[in-house]
Amino acid sequence: MTAARAEVVAGGPGRFRSARRRASAGLFRRGWLRATLLLSAPAAWFVLIYLAALAILFVSAFWRVDAFTGEVVHQWNLDNFKTIAESPAYRTIALRTIGIAAAVTLTDALLAIPFAYFAARLAPRRLQTVLFVIVLVPLWTSYLVRVYAWRLILAHDGILNWTLHKLGFGGVDIAYSNWAMWVVFSYLWLPFMILPVWVAFERVPDSFLEASADLGARGWTTFRRVLLPLVLPGVVAGSIFTFSLTLGDFITPTLVGGAGSDFIGNVVYSSVGIANNVPFAAAFATIPLLVMGAYLLVARKVGAFEAL
Amino acid sequence: MARVALRVWVALIVLFLLFPILLIALYAFNESNVQSWPLPGLSTKWFASTFHNEAMRQALWLSVRAALIATTIAIVLGSMAAFAVHRFRFFGRETVSFLLVLPLALPGIITGMALNSFFAWGTVDFSLTTIVIGHATFCIVTVYNNALARLRRTQTSLVEASMDLGADGWQTFRHVTLPMVATALVAGGLLAFALSFDEVIVTTFTAGAQNTLPLWIFGNIRLGQQLPQVNVVVLMVIVVTIVPVTLAQRLTRDTGVLRTGTGRGRADASTHAAVAAEPAP
Numbered sequence: 135m136t137a138a139r140a141e142v143v144a145g146g147p148g149r150f151r152s153a154r155r156r157a158s159a160g161l162f163r164r165g166w167l168r169a170t171l172l173l174s175a176p177a178a179w180f181v182l183i184y185l186a187a188l189a190i191l192f193v194s195a196f197w198r199v200d201a202f203t204g205e206v207v208h209q210w211n212l213d214n215f216k217t218i219a220e221s222p223a224y225r226t227i228a229l230r231t232i233g234i235a236a237a238v239t240l241t242d243a244l245l246a247i248p249f250a251y252f253a254a255r256l257a258p259r260r261l262q263t264v265l266f267v268i269v270l271v272p273l274w275t276s277y278l279v280r281v282y283a284w285r286l287i288l289a290h291d292g293i294l295n296w297t298l299h300k301l302g303f304g305g306v307d308i309a310y311s312n313w314a315m316w317v318v319f320s321y322l323w324l325p326f327m328i329l330p331v332w333v334a335f336e337r338v339p340d341s342f343l344e345a346s347a348d349l350g351a352r353g354w355t356t357f358r359r360v361l362l363p364l365v366l367p368g369v370v371a372g373s374i375f376t377f378s379l380t381l382g383d384f385i386t387p388t389l390v391g392g393a394g395s396d397f398i399g400n401v402v403y404s405s406v407g408i409a410n411n412v413p414f415a416a417a418f419a420t421i422p423l424l425v426m427g428a429y430l431l432v433a434r435k436v437g438a439f440e441a442l
Numbered sequence: 443m444a445r446v447a448l449r450v451w452v453a454l455i456v457l458f459l460l461f462p463i464l465l466i467a468l469y470a471f472n473e474s475n476v477q478s479w480p481l482p483g484l485s486t487k488w489f490a491s492t493f494h495n496e497a498m499r500q501a502l503w504l505s506v507r508a509a510l511i512a513t514t515i516a517i518v519l520g521s522m523a524a525f526a527v528h529r530f531r532f533f534g535r536e537t538v539s540f541l542l543v544l545p546l547a548l549p550g551i552i553t554g555m556a557l558n559s560f561f562a563w564g565t566v567d568f569s570l571t572t573i574v575i576g577h578a579t580f581c582i583v584t585v586y587n588n589a590l591a592r593l594r595r596t597q598t599s600l601v602e603a604s605m606d607l608g609a610d611g612w613q614t615f616r617h618v619t620l621p622m623v624a625t626a627l628v629a630g631g632l633l634a635f636a637l638s639f640d641e642v643i644v645t646t647f648t649a650g651a652q653n654t655l656p657l658w659i660f661g662n663i664r665l666g667q668q669l670p671q672v673n674v675v676v677l678m679v680i681v682v683t684i685v686p687v688t689l690a691q692r693l694t695r696d697t698g699v700l701r702t703g704t705g706r707g708r709a710d711a712s713t714h715a716a717v718a719a720e721p722a723p
Contacts, residue, residue: 155610172526173538176519176582180541184553184579187560191552194559206562249455252448265456272459274687276640276679278659282672283462285663286469291478293465321458353444374547382549385642389663399551399643406647412559419555426549 195416204410214417224401228421231398234312235380238319239373242327245320246372250328251361254335269332273325281389284318285309288390310392318390319380326379327372334368335361370438377429381422398422463680470677475670492674501658508570508654509638512577516634519578520585521627528593545580553579554647561648568650576648577641581634588630588694589623596622629693632686640683655679 195214200207218224253265272280287294288309295305308314338361346356384399391397398421405415433439473483492498527538545553557576566572600622604614642656649657655675662672 166530166532169526169530169532172522172529176523176526176542177538179519179579179582183560183575184545184556185541187556188552190563191556191559194563245455245458248448248451252452256445256448265452268456268459270687270691271684272463274636274683275463276656276676276683278640278642278656278663279466279676279679280462282659282663282676283466286477286479287462287465289478293479296479321462324455324459378547378549382551382643384551385660389660399549402551402555403646406555406558412555412562415555416559419552422549423552426547430547 191416191419194413195420197413199411199413206413214414217414218418218421224418227396227401228398230312230395231381231422232425234315234319234397235377237316238323238380239327239376241316241320242324242376243331243369243373245324246327246331247362247365247369250331250335250365250368251357253328254332269325269328272321277322278385280322281318281386284314284321285390288314288317310390310395312391312395314390314392315387315395318386319376319383322386323376323379326375327369330368330371331365332368334365334371338364367437370433370436374430374433374438378422378426381425466673467677467680470673472670472673477669477673488670488674492671495668495671497653498655498658498671498675501653501655504570504573504652505639505655508573508577509635511570511574512581512638513631513634515574515578516581516585517627517631520582520630520634521589521623523582524586524589524593528590542583542586546583550580550641550643551647554644557644558647568648568652570652572648572650573645573652573654576644577638580641580644581638584633584637585627585630588626588633592623592626592694625693629690632690632693636683636686636690640679 194206196210196212198207198209198211198213199205218228253262257265286292289295290305290307290309292309298305308317342360342364343356346360351359382399384397384403387395387397387400398418402415402419405411405418468481469477470488471484471486472481473485473487474481523538523542527535554576557572557579560566561568561572596619600618601614604618609617640656642654642660645654645657646660653661656679659672659675659679662668
């Protein structure tokens with residue numbers, strides 16, 4: 135407080151400074167005022183743009199498009215949902231999307247657990263850093279670039295078939311199929327699974343493993359009965375990413391899936407971009423929204439949010 | 443035996459993670475305009491023609507502008523939210539955190555669709571502005587996460603000491619708080635730039651007829667057009683996104699006196715930043 139008095143004594147600029155000081159002291163005492171000032175701009179952005187947009191998306195699912203004019207008619211109805219529920223084609227697409235998302239999640243968990251175990255508990259410090267960077271590099275390489283790379287790898291005259299021929303196996307023809315999507319999605323989201331599992335393995339205290347060994351458990355028993363249950367929240371945390379990212383995708387199905395492997399996202403994309411039927415697209419987009427909502431509820435029960 | 447199997451497994455995963463990226467970098471030097479393996483020869487002839495491609499240059503310029511503006515908005519709004527959430531306990535504080543993460547937690551297609559119908563409802567024409575709105579919405583959270591993580595690791599005693607020594611709120615902010623979070627803000631901004639520069643799903647719904655660089659790449663791959671030039675651009679995109687991310691990692695790695703935890707804090711923080719910063723394409 136002496137500084138303030140010195141300024142007042144000095145006069146001149148001090149008077150200005152003390153006014154500013156009073157203002158800042160007032161702000162400091164009224165925390166709610168400062169919080170409001172700080173929050174107003176970001177809150178306005180999210181409420182006026184993002185939440186408003188989500189609300190309109192949700193509402194427009196209950197609107198319809200006039201068949202003749204192509205204009206959106208603001209008339210409440212359930213036609214879009216009826217169309218989706220009654221069409222076998224749409225049901226197949228929804229099931230394919232959810233099925234591949236589940237398969238990708240399972241695959242990534244199986245690939246990631248041994249890797250993360252080694253990286254977190256066995257690798258020396260330097261190797262740990264190297265592995266960490268290796269996991270981050272694909273994460274930060276453009277998504278499109280990675281999908282394109284796989285398109286070239288899996289192509290009929292790509293490096294996969296070339297290698298198989300050199301090794302004396304026949305070629306495989308998995309380009310533009312569900313198998314290709316499974317491989318590519320598993321590749322794309324693997325780092326998202328590895329990182330939370332890695333952290334989960336790191337968090338297990340050494341004393342737990344010593345206790346397990348003291349009680350007579352061998353390596354494998356300790357891994358299965360002590361480590362695995364403790365890292366499960368990490369696996370579920372990773373699965374939120376692998377599952378959600380697969381559910382919402384339409385680029386990978388377009389580029390490596392080929393004909394007859396549409397995802398929910400493809401239908402949504404073509405409904406907006408080509409058919410100009412936003413209400414139907416919005417109705418179809420509620421499926422991944424509901425599935426993800428249910429998934430997040432389960433994940434929270436398992437404690438995955440703390441592992442994020 | 444089990445140890446050997448584990449090591450082999452790890453080696454295979456490392457190969458799986460890196461091989462496609464190394465391979466695609468090589469394709470930029472493919473002499474032929476047919477993208478098959480083995481490459482018939484190596485050449486740099488496609489680089490010149492790519493840089494003279496007018497459509498590519500326009501797309502690149504649009505991407506750079508969108509990323510710069512979105513990043514600026516994200517730094518301002520993201521840091522404001524982080525300061526408010528860190529400093530104050532208020533009603534709905536958890537809601538704010540949840541709301542900010544929503545654009546990343548929800549599939550990108552939902553965000554894209556929502557903004558698309560929002561613009562359609564408001565009869566807003568697609569422009570640079572609509573692209574920026576889409577990008578900024580999910581970029582804010584990367585700055586917010588980075589700033590908040592840093593604020594949580596700084597000691598409030600430093601701020602109290604500054605106040606005790608007679609600094610007012612603004613001086614404390616300017617000379618104590620800001621220097622402590624500056625590198626985190628820059629890191630968050632760099633990540634936001636990389637995210638925006640690379641984004642494709644939300645952009646397809648907010649760009650209309652405009653082409654950002656990822657949209658240009660996507661269109662050409664889908665139609666199988668101009669693939670030699672796509673290969674060159676792809677190599678360029680790898681470099682352009684890796685550089686800011688590497689810088690961001692360096693900026694957040696060493697936080698000097700501000701670090702309260704040891705060892706574990708680093709892995710946690712960088713993992714968190716990496717995971718939270720990635721888009722939901």
